[in-house]
Amino acid sequence: MGIYEKYAEVYDSSGQIGFSLRMIPYLQELLDRHPVEKGHMLDLACGTGTVAMSFASNGWDVWGVDASSEMLAQAERKGHDSGLTLRLSCQDMRRFTIPASVRLVTCLYDSMNYILTLPGLQAVLKRVVAHLAPGGLFLFDMNTAWALEHVWDHHTFLMEDDDLSLIMASEYDEAQLLGTISVTGFVRRGTLYERFSETHIEQAYSENEIRSAISVAGLRLVACYDCFDFDPPAEDCSRIMWVASKIEE
Numbered sequence: 001m002g003i004y005e006k007y008a009e010v011y012d013s014s015g016q017i018g019f020s021l022r023m024i025p026y027l028q029e030l031l032d033r034h035p036v037e038k039g040h041m042l043d044l045a046c047g048t049g050t051v052a053m054s055f056a057s058n059g060w061d062v063w064g065v066d067a068s069s070e071m072l073a074q075a076e077r078k079g080h081d082s083g084l085t086l087r088l089s090c091q092d093m094r095r096f097t098i099p100a101s102v103r104l105v106t107c108l109y110d111s112m113n114y115i116l117t118l119p120g121l122q123a124v125l126k127r128v129v130a131h132l133a134p135g136g137l138f139l140f141d142m143n144t145a146w147a148l149e150h151v152w153d154h155h156t157f158l159m160e161d162d163d164l165s166l167i168m169a170s171e172y173d174e175a176q177l178l179g180t181i182s183v184t185g186f187v188r189r190g191t192l193y194e195r196f197s198e199t200h201i202e203q204a205y206s207e208n209e210i211r212s213a214i215s216v217a218g219l220r221l222v223a224c225y226d227c228f229d230f231d232p233p234a235e236d237c238s239r240i241m242w243v244a245s246k247i248e249e
């Protein structure tokens, strides 16, 4: 069974939208520090489109790519309801192509951790380079091994309201640096509840692996920050925001 299928419908209302709402002002601060000219931008693994919509409402021409048609359907609906144009496409980010050169690519909320091999990570970075204009910026955040070990391992999260009950139980495999979350939801349908369940797997990479993948792809590492802050990542940093740019010819 795939992921972000049934979960897509309740993704925002389950509280996940909170991450994007926190990310939007942080992205603005990042762009103040690392400015790029406004134009076309791409939100990779755009999910339900909250960040993509914020860029569109700020005058960017926005593209969104995601592997889940159900997540994209939510983004499409939200964009339509807000009168915003989002050019959305259902593709795997390891192989995506869009008919545009963009000045900014974002890939947020540990979406890059869903790429489970280094060659896969490298493939995403190469596709990003192929679409970035010279000098363009790639901003992506990733969970660290510290987060998977200290936040995910043996952790259970429960949320419940009148329309939804959600249980998220996570584990960490220290040998493989792999985090696994089982998501089980009960969505209200009238007087009954429909059950769904999905298993999500995230891979952690060392800082050196990510630095080297960035450089091999032909990107220049501009900065890396303890995410939502501007300090360098410490040993116990749970999420790193990576800032890379395409080298100008």
Ligand SMILES: C[S@@+](CC[C@H](N)C(=O)[O-])C[C@H]1O[C@@H](n2cnc3c(N)ncnc32)[C@H](O)[C@@H]1O
Binding pocket: 003, 004, 016, 019, 020, 044, 045, 046, 047, 048, 049, 051, 065, 066, 067, 068, 071, 091, 092, 093, 094, 107, 108, 109, 110, 111, 114, 115
């Ligand atoms: C945690 S969600 C984040 C969504 C959005 N970026 C946000 O901030 O809310 C992860 C997203 O990555 C997408 N995803 C995972 N693997 C992918 C792949 N190989 N190619 C494209 N999208 C992928 C999922 O469909 C999902 O929408």
